Amino acid sequence: MIILQLVFFFVDFNLIVNNTTEKQQWLSFQTEVDSLKLTHGDERLNFHPFNPNFISDYKGYKLGMSVEEIDRLLAFRKQNKYVNSAKEFQTVTKVSDSLLAKIAPYFKFPDWVNNRKDISHFKDFSNSVFANKEKIVQVDINQATQQDLIKINGIGEAISLRILTQKEKLGGFVSMEQLNEVWGLSPEVVLSLNKYFTIIKLPTIHKxxxxxxxxxxxxxxxxxxxxxxxxxxxxxxxxxxxxxxxxxxxxxxxxxxxxxxxxxxxxx
CATH class of the missing domain: 1.10.150.320 (Photosystem II 12 kDa extrinsic protein)
Known part of the structure; x- marks a missing residue:
């Protein structure tokens, strides 16, 4: 009985209770932190398809890219150049294989990039008027007349008028890619147009x-x-x-x- 009384007298049971209570609170807080980390980790992978050419600093950070990798992409874009594949993206940014494998499934490139075809199997639609010339002199598509366009096999009066009408709507073509948007033009005919026409000088556009x-x-x-x-x-x-x-x-x-x-x- 005396020993029990001495233990009760000298031992501070409140400290044990307090330590236990503080420990429980700390464990509860740590569990909440761990839960938030897991949630944050899931958010970083919750992306919709996007064009990697337009990755911002924040977007790059969310993807897990380093500052140097983001800067390489931005420097490449300042030259008015575009990456057209996941491999080319890695060549420019020098991201690791593991990071590329994680983010590449979200890459969305323009349809004209994804649907590019090998032009070697296309039939030559060039007109004999052009074929007789030893050297092809390309004409600015924005200066082309209806007579110029009709010389291309596959283009008649109706389609040539559509091309000229679309040029007027736009105020001028800024890229030969825009010919793909003209209704009725097949990929083969567009290839022929690219052979004999180009954009020598950007048109003066009312922006x-x-x-x-x-x-x-x-x-x-x-x-x-x-x-x-x-x-x-x-x-x-x-x-x-x-x-x-x-x-x-x-x-x-x-x-x-x-x-x-x-x-x-x-x-x-």
Missing amino acids: IDINNATLKELSQFFYFKQGLARQIVKYRSMYGDFKNIEDLIKVSGFPVNKANIINLYLSF
Whole structure:
């Protein structure tokens, strides 16, 4: 009895209780932290398909890229160049194989890149008028007349008029890729057009002031339908002016695969 009384007198049972309580609280807090880490880890992998040419600093960080890798991509893009495959993306950024394997499934390249065909099997549609010339002198597509276009096999009066009409709507072609958007032109005929025509000089375009254009003005632009024009105006009113094309592609429904072409028709 005396020993028990001495133990009760000298031992501080409150300290043991407090330590146990603090330990339990700490363990509970640690469990919550671990849960948040797991949740954060899952968020980093929750991506929608995107064009890797338009990765921002923040997007690159979310993907797990280093600052040096992001800077290499941005420097490459400043030269007005584009990566067209996962392999080319790795060559430019020098990301590791493991990181590439993780993020490459989310890459979405333009349709014209994904559907490129080997031109070696295409039939030559060149006209004898051109074939008789030993040296082909390419004509600026923006200076071509209907008579020039009809000389290409596969192009008649109707299609030649569509090409010229589309050129007028756009204010001029800025890329030969835009010929793929002309209804009725087959890939074979487009190849022939690329053989005899090119863009020697960019046309003088009345650019759209994306930060001040009205809904009607945006809706009349060839690449913006009314629904997208409304989204642009809504986004602009909520977040302020667009600084560059990278800001604009954040708008819901924006045709990211045509961003490099659309950019030439806009002013920021």
